[in-house]
Amino acid sequence: MPNLKYVAKRIAGMNFGAMLDTARTVKERTGRGVLPTLVDMAACGFKYQAGYMDYLVFEFYHLTADQRKTYITRGKNNEYVRLLNPREHWHLLEDKVEFLKRFDGFHGRDWIDLREVDRAGFEQFCEAHPRIVAKPLDGTCGRGIEFIETGTRIVGLYDMLREGKQYLVEEFIVQHPDISRIYPLSVNTLRLVTISRGGKVRLVFSSMRIGNGKRVDNLNSGGMAVLVDEETGKICTPGADKDGKAYFQHPMTGVDLIGCEIPMYREAVDLVKKAALHIPELGYIGWDVAITEERPVMIEANHFPGHDIYQFQVHLGPDRLGLVPRFDAAIGEL
Template sequence: MLRKARFMIGRILKMDYKSLFETSKKVSEITGKNRLLVFFDIVYCGLKYKAGYKDYLAFRFYELNASQRDTYITRGRNFEYVTSLNEKDARELLSNKALFLEKFDELSHRKWLFVDENDFEGFKSFYLSVDEFIAKPIHQLSGVGIEFFKTDENDVIEMFEKFTEDDEYVLEEIIKQHPKMSALNPSSVNTIRVVSLRVGDQVEFPFIGIRMGNGSRLDNFNRGGIIARVNIEEGILQTDGVSQDGTVYKCHPATNTEFKGFEIPFYDEVIEMVKWAAVRLPGIGYVGWDIAISEEGPLVIEANDFPSHDLLQFPELLDDDRIGLRPVFDGLIDKMKRGGK
């Protein structure tokens, strides 16, 4: 109870009230409803369902009744899943990209390096062994701070200084993805977002989707990317794609590849890989995995200890009844607690 109260107080103190009022105005324009009534409905949903104003807009709560609204994993409810399933001291392994890659090096299937300011020779060896690499700040999320670089033997010292002067970085060899995944969008490595829940040695999957870039080398949803939902049993896309602004795509705009019916290569291996990895994270029961597919099979990009809740529940990714994923999450957790029965 104290943890929930702290979360709510924190949200109230840090809330972007200007954006809240702008959201109220936007919904009023969409629906024709009185702006003040919309404002109070957003506030009500925050108190009743722990929904942020971004949840209200993204999930189109203004179209839903109370029963439907109650089925959504909102910002506050997602926080509760994270804090109940992921022990605080264990989360550093996932929030630190270097520690994660060290833990699951055998699943990375690519060259990578944590840049140590005291190891120029190690940096030089990595730098000269690849033609191009991606640099990631080890603690940033959602693609923030990520850059791509081509190597030049004349720039080794300059580049070493760049990556040791302020933030801490992981450098990774560029992945050559499976041709079928490139057929979706060749400009980005298109990853499988696998959400896993674990109780003991049991692992279940409430959501799987494919994230794709759209005019970018990154596939991050909040950087213009597209996501489509995967049929978990079959490994086939079952929905159209959707971007964060709600634009729906039947085909990828860059390739004209149709989403519905697209089959993921090495899908069974993806599932087995994530199951194997999930049970090797003591104290962590809720993870958002990002998996790439090469010609040889799946490889782990990273894992998130605070998975995004919004990209899972855009209306276009749900069934016609617009029921959110909370019943799925709770049902799978309860099933595992009962020993799979």
């Protein structure tokens, strides 16, 4: 049964121009007319709570009804959040400072809050960490992040960061050489998704995001995603970006992606499972984990994991089924 309240809200906020552009893109890919595509998109929005970007990214125009109903669409992802993540606890992960305090011992890096540290304290931090990362407290999708090499001292930097509300300053994470070999300009992070209840945890999704031309690995900034086999800890699919393009080799380094082994992968999985038990208030979390030479470290956690990464067609098997059965089975087991 569709969530009528959700559907009505989505219709009210719909960007119909973008929807039309999406239908034109589908026409370019398939030859199907714009009007029939728009009708099908609207039907999928009602029946599967799929937005027009779901329709495009998951290639609903190629799927049967039985296949479509297995996909975690935007609406279905919202249902998981409503079920497992009560809104009154979202602040535990939305505020990056609150996150760092709660998960002290998991994130493995020094940090300061410029709302609480004066100029002298900031300069002392920079002396200890010549490479820093400045972030807004509530930024998403890599927006607002700045990488800075401070040297001995940069005049005016403290005031500049405070004026830009980039209050969170962290030491720069140096990733494992085996990860840097794939793409060195960004910290390429594992995205591990857990579902937990009653002291039990299930890992339901295992991937790595890899940068592609920028300093961040986020898909909305041009990055790509690969799946990581949970048994072997090796990349088991080509990369895929938000346009659905497949990458068997990284275009900037030439590294073959399939078969690359992620160092300390099992330790990273153990880390997020322990972390999930450390925050029982929220039961559905997407964890971003970097691998350093010494150990996995947690970058951040998301109470509203982006669902677009879950079901790229180049990552699915020949049955082209989505992840709803896997997520629902995990919830049923807990």
